[in-house]
Amino acid sequence: MDSQDKTTQRQFLEAIALQLNLTGDSLAAFLARFSPENADRENSTLVSFIAWNNQPVDGAQKLQDELATICKIFGENGCPIDGQKKRGRAPKGQSPWEQGYKWLWESRFPEWQQHNQQPVLEQGETSRNGQADIDALVQQVRSRCCDKVRRNYSKIELFNRKQVGVDQLYVDV
Known part of the structure; x- marks a missing residue:
């Protein structure tokens, strides 16, 4: 994946976070957990990559709590998450955050791309004629x-x- 794709994905996540009013530790957890770069990372590994505002005693539990909050917000915004009320560990690929991830990237991302088709200029990049438009x-x-x-x-x-x-x-x- 090239840097343009990563930039686009990051902009998408930031736009969604803004729409959902995610701030503080919820924002940090959202940007880390829902980044495609971290899709295959276990939560226990991912916690060490999150820049928490308030360093938690139990990072894994903090991430679980933040993901529960985020998934609830997803549900309020049209994400069909099944099994949030069930106790115990969900089968691989069926946890609430994984369902939210799938909805985010398979449903919301294509919609967002259609509305944001203008080329993105990265910092310092200029258009072909030498001047940024x-x-x-x-x-x-x-x-x-x-x-x-x-x-x-x-x-x-x-x-x-x-x-x-x-x-x-x-x-x-």
């Missing part, structure tokens, strides 16, 4: 801005106490 970059940033942010924070107060509309903000790169 600034309008495309601005559009790309705006398209990724969550509707909830625009709705709840229509104006942002800057350091100089001036209020600016979210849709008027830009980043000078």
Whole structure:
């Protein structure tokens, strides 16, 4: 897999995390567990790769707790997860997080790709004519801005106490 694919996958996971309002340790667990790079890693191994905000006493239990929270949120957002109420270990490939993983990458990812077909420029990369297409970059940033942010924070107060509309903000790169 090339770096462009990895970048696209990371952007997808970050977009989903933003949509689901995942923060803190839930965000860290989500980005690690649902990354295709970590799909075959056991939870007990994966915990050492997670940058927890608060280092847990039992990392494996912390990951299980975070995955339960994430899978509940998935279920609230259309993911058909079976067997969440059952006790004991689920058969391989049928645990709630594995069902969520399958739904995320087989259902949500293709949908997300269709809505985000603009080419992604990595940091320092320029378009073929030698200049980054600034309008495309601005559009790309705006398209990724969550509707909830625009709705709840229509104006942002800057350091100089001036209020600016979210849709008027830009980043000078």
